[in-house]
Amino acid sequence: MTGGARPGEATLLEQRSPLRRSAASRSGPLRGGLLGGLLRTARPRQWVKNVLVVAAPAAAGELFSRHALTRLTLVFALFTACAAAVYLINDARDAEADRAHPTKRHRPVAAGQVPVPVAYAVGAALGVLAPALAAWLVSPAVAALLTAYLGMQLAYCVSLKHVLVIDLVVVTTGFLMRAVIGGLALGIPLSRWFLITTGFGALFMVSAKRYSEAVQLAGNAGATRALLTEYTTGYLRFVWQLAAGVAVLGYCLWALEEGGVPHTGVLPWRQLSMVAFILAILRYAVFADRGTAGEPEDVVLRDRALALIALAWAAMYALAVANW
Missing domain, CATH: 1.10.357.140 (UbiA prenyltransferase)
Incomplete structure (x- = not known):
């Protein structure tokens, strides 16, 4: 027992050093x-x-x-x-x-x-x-x-x-x-289709995140984001469903529009990419409907199926652009 303080001494030191305890409790956030x-x-x-x-x-x-x-x-x-x-x-x-x-x-x-x-x-x-x-x-x-x-x-x-x-x-x-x-x-x-798809795709993710926050915080919404008390979950659900529908429509119209460029690839990759895009929207909507769609990057990275769908879409999109 020669190398350390006795239990009574340790308690006394803690009582005399509240600032030391406070600093220790904050040591994690204050690193770096x-x-x-x-x-x-x-x-x-x-x-x-x-x-x-x-x-x-x-x-x-x-x-x-x-x-x-x-x-x-x-x-x-x-x-x-x-x-x-x-x-x-x-x-x-x-x-x-x-x-x-x-x-x-x-x-x-x-x-x-x-x-x-x-x-x-x-x-x-x-x-x-x-x-x-x-x-x-x-x-x-x-x-x-x-x-x-x-x-x-x-x-x-x-x-x-x-x-x-x-x-x-x-x-x-x-x-x-x-x-x-x-x-x-x-x-x-x-292009107009690029702007429509990107804009409403972003609105889909943003409103899904707000909807998830409203669902998770329920009656305590004002404690974290005061504006959530003014939204209803029904309204936010309507917004993300509307945005998802417009994003899908805009993407499909782009995919079906040849734009005067003859198709010379092995398969119609641009049209086929609609399938992956719609599946990605439907998969993301699962988390939105559950109220677990937080940060978009977290949703994509934590769900393996959604990540694989996104990779499949990216591959099809690349093949369409390359006209392979």
Whole structure:
């Protein structure tokens, strides 16, 4: 017993050191120092959404040239910087409210790992530098879209997330901007079917997520997202069902439209890809109907069947673009 404190002494030390106990309880969320905290605040798991920047070039069959890959990598990084700027400013603005939340209190800004002024400063710097670099390295159109994205998302953080229906529109538009910016960067014309399918596909996932939140939180919805108390589950179900139907219709119309290009492939891959696309929507709708459709990337990654359907669709789509 010579190397440690006796039980009574340990209890006394704990009573005299409440700050030490508090710091120890927060040791998990505070790992990594300031830089680690800034990185966590930038939400690396959300960066997978920015892969949508390749959607338009992939649809046009212009994805694998060196010029396209270089430019799209740059656009991905710039869009990620803009999204990180929004997260930093949002967390700095909501720091006090987050400290009272059972989960959000572990966010680096709310936990004190990243000081509020630092979060504001880094967020503002990223928000200014990303569009400026886009104007210099890519094109003024890309810079304008990034600026519009920042303005819309910051308005969402301040007030629009409390406005019924508009909150769904803003989040959906954010996904659509990700899909559009790749086409702008490479000067690719965007078809009406691409915009309809992408926009309503995004609305389907966003409204399914809101529906799931409303179902899971039930009578306690206002504790996490106050606006959920103003939505009914019936209305949100109607929105995701409507959006799914329009997305499927838009995709099928695109697949059935030959566009004047003669078919020379082994099989009509573009038409066959409708099957995989519809199956993916139906499979995702299972989770939406159960109220378990959270973050879209989590739904896809945790469900092996949905991931396989998505891979099958991607293969068919690639074969259609290559006209193989």
